[in-house]
Amino acid sequence: MADELKPDELLDKIDHTPARGSWMDTSVQIRPGMYCYAAKAESVETLGLPNARAWNPLEDDWKLPENWQEILHNGLKERLEKFRTFKIFMDICVRCGACADKCHFFLGTGDPKNMPVLRAELLRSVYRNDFTHAGKILQSISGASKIAGNRPLTLDVLKEWWYYFFQCTECRRCSVFCPYGIDTAEITIIGRELLNLLGLNIDWIATPVSNCYQTGNHLGIQPHAFKDMLDFFTEDIEEITGVNVEPQFNKKGADILFITPSGDVFADPGTYTCQGYLILFKYLKDKYDLDVTWSTYASEGGNFGFFTSHETMKRLNAKMFAEAKRLGVKWILGGECGHMWRVIHQYMDTMNGPADFLEEPVNPITGTKFENAKSTKMVHICEFTADLIKHGKLELDKSRNSNISLTYHDSCNTARGMGLLEEPRYIMNNVCDNFFEMPENTIKEQTFCCGSGAGLNAGENIELRMAGGLPRANAVKYVHEKFGVTHLCCICAIDRAVFPTLMEYWVPEVDVIGIHELVGNALILPGEQKRTTDLRMEPLPGMEEEEMEDEDE
Amino acid sequence: MNQKYMLPLIGVFLLFLLAYAGVEGANMQWAFGIIFPYLAVILFIGGFIYRVYGWASSAVPFRIPTTCGQQKSLPWIKQNCIDNPDTASGVFVRMVLEIFLFRSLFRNTKAGFARDETNRLSFSWEIFLWVGALAFHYSFLVVLLRHLRFFLTPVPACVRFLEYLDGIIQIGLPGIFLSGIVLIAAVLFLLARRIFDGKVSYISLASDYFPLFLIIGIAATGISMRYFTKVDIVSVKEFIMSLVTFHPSIPEGVGGLFYAHLFMVSVLFAYLPISKLMHIGGIFLSPTRNMANNTRAKRHINPWNYNVKTHTYEEYENHFRDKMIEAGLPVDKKE
Structure with a gap:
């Protein structure tokens, strides 16, 4: 640091x-601290650049x-x-x-x-x-x-x-x-x-691009390791809820293919958001028989090709439709991410469509047609979850998040390259009681960047990142001091990767959380045991003493 | 002295002097009254078409509007139909507001940085640039429209009505036109901003100052002719009509000031297509504003889309098959 x-x-x-x-x-x-290291030759070679x-x-x-x-x-x-x-x-x-x-x-x-x-x-x-x-x-x-x-x-x-x-x-x-x-x-x-x-290029972009191309995701997690990571989360969730939420991989004929940034699979606190997805899909499977599959081939929602060239973006993005076609799913559901959604929303169909092998997306549980996604056939998980909540399809226990005071960071790309503003707010207000907006000129279409987007979330340019994140952190500090905000909520894997560092630097008292972590905490799984901790294994509100006893035993 | 604004200032002054002396000293009315204005109009029309055609012939590969409000998504979520339009009519309203009311500029904020223990960054609404820009553009438009009286016989009722409104405050004779005063005030404000605001001064080029000085020159000569030197309006009208009807004839008794005014207007028209003043045309074509945000609902076609090399599932499985089988992941080929 x-x-x-x-x-x-x-x-x-x-x-x-x-x-x-x-x-x-x-x-x-x-100047050191302000630039990222040069791209390694082998990473540039992978794609023949x-x-x-x-x-x-x-x-x-x-x-x-x-x-x-x-x-x-x-x-x-x-x-x-x-x-x-x-x-x-x-x-x-x-x-x-x-x-x-x-x-x-x-x-x-x-x-x-x-x-x-x-x-x-x-x-x-x-x-x-x-x-x-x-x-x-x-x-x-x-x-x-x-x-x-x-x-x-x-x-x-x-x-x-x-x-x-x-x-x-x-x-x-x-x-x-x-x-x-x-x-x-x-x-x-x-x-x-x-x-x-x-x-x-810089290496923090070129190497993820190379990994994504060869292995399927930015971090170069190989298929078996990808499965191991999710199995590991499954064990944790079983310990907390008593329910086995085991996901499906590469399953042909599933209803929905789910793609999220690999950061959610790999790095805290995104991993807890990932656990939220697993809990949601298990709930939908048990209650409504919805069949969701993950893919190890298209295991990256993010697209650092977007930060390289239009052509590279297209080459990486092609996997999403290709995998959906191979698996024969009806439509694609996308996880929480910023630039991933700029690419899906404003580029994907043009570059790699038409997706005529998919169906116009309909939520089979509520019957809602996602009219705004009828050509690309890819739905944002916040649109999906908001729809489920609106129709009363999720049983939620808000009190499990009652020790959290939230503020929300609009990701640049979903705010200004899409307009996904109210869906996440609706979800947050349904899974948590304490929500406070940051000042008006720093949210929604005027939101401030985390300071580390577009491939700049490296370690060597930390001064640049802390400086660039200052306006965002400053607004968080304001609501932290005024309303006692404890958690900064976001719907972007890069945000989740970089905000902990930024908060530690500028507002050390504030923690970072994804929306579907909150959902995962609040959602009552069929047949679950009495939960005493949240997904981070911290005691739930009112359960502090029981947790202590558990530990004593 | 700052070259970036001193050179344009001197340049505009020389342009004025050239026309004034050319007419008063060398009797070159034919050049400044006939040749340059015709040439300027040709350059203006030709250049404008050339530039717009140039933009129009560039492709629009992606639909990438900047969204400034809630998207159209679920039926119970209220969409911001103007700042995040998904239909042509929404885009139309957005563009009308942008072109006629400078909607984006209206949002302008000013960042403040409290240098105390709070270290707070604050963002307050900053309306002055919007007011100045709007005042400038509209007063200029009114002045231009008022000048139609010289180009049309009989003078259309709407032009006379505009003049009536513009001169509604009656002080002395001839009546004062508000538009001229507002124009000068607005240009001086924009100029002052360029010179005294540290950030704007730093980004400004000579080509940012030049049109401002030129417009000041045009407005100042126009105002002096109307209120002080009292140019012979009848002769001017006859002269302009002779240009419009392509039977140019130089009038008697119109002095160098008029030709300097006309020459600077000619320079402005000829300069427009090769300068940033082309924002007049560009704003209509800006893809971040004039496109609907419905890319997921309606496929946009990229005219130069081409096939690319991808890493296929087959290649991927070939690479990882053993590991996948071992981990119990489904594979397409067992070996």
Whole structure:
């Protein structure tokens, strides 16, 4: 952890007023704590991506192909034709500055190049120079280019791109405020795609991508180990509830294929959310005979390909439909995750559809047609669970969560790339009595990023992560102090992986929890024993003494 | 001195001087009155079409609206039909609000950072940029529409009515047009923001200052002609009509100030298509705003979608078959 930089020191460094002068006069300083390690050659090779080699961002020589400028120029040209977003966003920004203080990285670091407008200008300056008529004319007048904000693509510029496109979490908050809807995520996505043409990925993205491609999930959990993990949860749940919730794997002819980020299977506190899923599916199996299967092949909901290139995203995402087809399920249910849902909601059907081998999703228990998913045929588990609760199909004991005071973090992607706002709130209010919203300008479509999304949840860039997470943590701190909030609830595996560290840094008294962990605690399984602990094996409210006795025995 | 705004300022001043001296000193009325305006109109129309065509010919591979409210999902959850539209009519309303009322800018907030023991970040509503932008665009529009009186005979009733409203506050003669005052005030506000707000100043380029100075120049020359030097309106109208009917003739008794005004307007029109001012056209085409958020309900087609190499289940099973069998996982082939 950022031992070198205490929270107070980090706060002291923040200055939101840039120095005077031109941003082009300051060249990039790649600083430890703020960048992620370079992609390992073997990870880049797995997918046959270009220029796999060992390199180090701190060294002068990045081992680029000789014609790297030409590669980027052609790459840029191609993408201007392929993406109207990109072309328009290059052309129409008026630099009004509305986005400037909307970025969590700017708010947390004070680095002016983290203002969304400047992040885009890093690329736009080269675009203007190389692709506009005015830029070409100005090149011939000495000094004119720079005053007009144009510059040639030099190695310094490339390094600056790399540094700052990997300091953006593609959260789209700036896009909400832009009068033209300019979406920095789109610019970062294409910026990273260009960098990948030269093999300039970071390892925290490249290795999960490689694992996901070969083994089925980011963490490289092999099929038998994946099963072992869930079997292990099954044992824990049996100890707590007395019920065996054993899941099914790769089952042909099941009703529903369930896919969630592998982070839920592997890392606390996501594992408890995973246990919540297992309990829910067991409940639905026993009560309503709903047949849900997991897959070891499509065992990753997340898609770090999205942070690499559109093509890589498509290559990883293809497994979801392919596996659903192979297993012959009716439709797909997706677990709690942020960018996974941006990909499913806004890209999957276009890239890998049409899913004409699946049925339009209907909840067989309530009869609800998921009209909003009738083409992609993939339903968010919050939509699914909210529907079950609304129809009174789940027997819930809220009191088991009564020692929890909740606030809720809207994931960037489900908020601004989907609009999943009320479904999770409805579930939370049905499984817990104490729910408090963070301030208005920090939730729903204005939610602040965790600071570690888009593949930036590595260990080596911890200062960047703590700085980028400051606005979110600050709002959590506010409700913690005002309402005594104890738990930060979220529906994203990256959130669950990174918030514990962020909370420990800024608001150490607040714990992190997923929605389906709360559901798992509250849901009364048929034939369960009297529960004395929650899924974390902590005593339930009112059961503290019984737990002590148990331990004494 | 900051080159980023000094150069555009000097540039605009030179443009003014060029036209003024060209007419007053060298009798180049034909150039500033006829050739440049025609040229500017050609460049404006041609350039505008070229740019919009350029955008339109780029593909829209994915439907990626920025959603700013509740999606359409379960029937009992109230959708935000405008900020998260799933139908064309919802998108239409969203776009109308965006184009005519700058809805996204209306949301603008200002971040505050309390440097005390709380270290609290706070976000307050920041309305001034929205007010300034709206005042600027609408006053400019009214000024433009008022100028239709010079281009049309007889002057349409709606233009006269607009003039009536614009001049509803009667102080002295000729009556004051509110639009001119609001325009100047709004441009000065936007300029002041660019110069004095540290963040905005840092991101601003010469090409951000240039149109502001140019518009100030246009407004200032227009205002002086109307209120102070009292240009001969009848001659100006005859002259403009001669341009409109393609029988250009230079009027008598119209001085350099008018030609400077006209020349700067010509420069603005010619400059528009090659500059950020193209946001006028771009806003209509912005895919994060003009698309419905119904990608899961209705498949969007990517015109350049292509097949990719994937790691198939077969390859996966071949790799892990033994381990899968050992763990009791179902396999497609036993060996």
